[in-house]
Amino acid sequence: MVTTVSWDELCRELELTLHTSRLTLCRRISGAYCGDLLSDVLAHARPGSLWITIQKHRNVIAVSSLAGLSGVIVTGGREPNPDTLESAEKELLPVFSTPLDNFTAAGRLFGLLARDGKT
């Protein structure tokens, strides 16, 4: 089951900037996972999850795609690398940045998803 949280609502609440084209907003959000170790995310994030992380290099896209995630939120005001965005466009995976840190971004997203019982 997916959440009723829309991408626009998500962008507003988490102060997100979308770095990929709007075409990448084609997946449904069904949960979230927060972590900076790629092996941990691959092993534990459920398909459809949004990934909150400080990592901004292109291997994040490879892991997201392999795990079937719905998007990536890079925290702490970090700018995703250009080759990360190039890979993300190919995979049709949205990549956002936010000035919020991992804890605050995860807290706000938890609040949104809790509304639908997706936590």
Place this chain on the structure above:
Amino acid sequence: MQMQFAVAGMDFGRAGDATARIKKTLQLAGMEASTIRKVVIVAYEAELNIVIHAYRGTLSATVSPEQVKIEAVDEGPGINDIALAMQEGYSTAPPHIREMGFGAGMGLPNIRKNADKLNIQSEINHGTRLTAVVYNHQKLG
């Protein structure tokens, strides 16, 4: 059906490509989603071990309706103490690799958790051969 891919040491730009090809093939073959998930974890960790630790190697998948066998063979420094390398948190990866979120000592433990059979043979200053099998547990009915 068998697939084999060359994997280059330190080529982080293509890291995960071989696993992505294996995943696609398993999806097209209609394999169980839970089997694919396990194979993806095993293959990606094995592929990244070559990228991070070896000079070069190959990642191969042998697919049948009953199981998927993943083999990662590399030319590299080898593993000095396999039992130690299997412990979660143990890693010989350098700091700049760890900063990327790799080398946290989760790779081999993740492979062990997701594989039904695992064999690792290694020779110092020569290389490592990892063989892992994931059974395809088909849903009844």
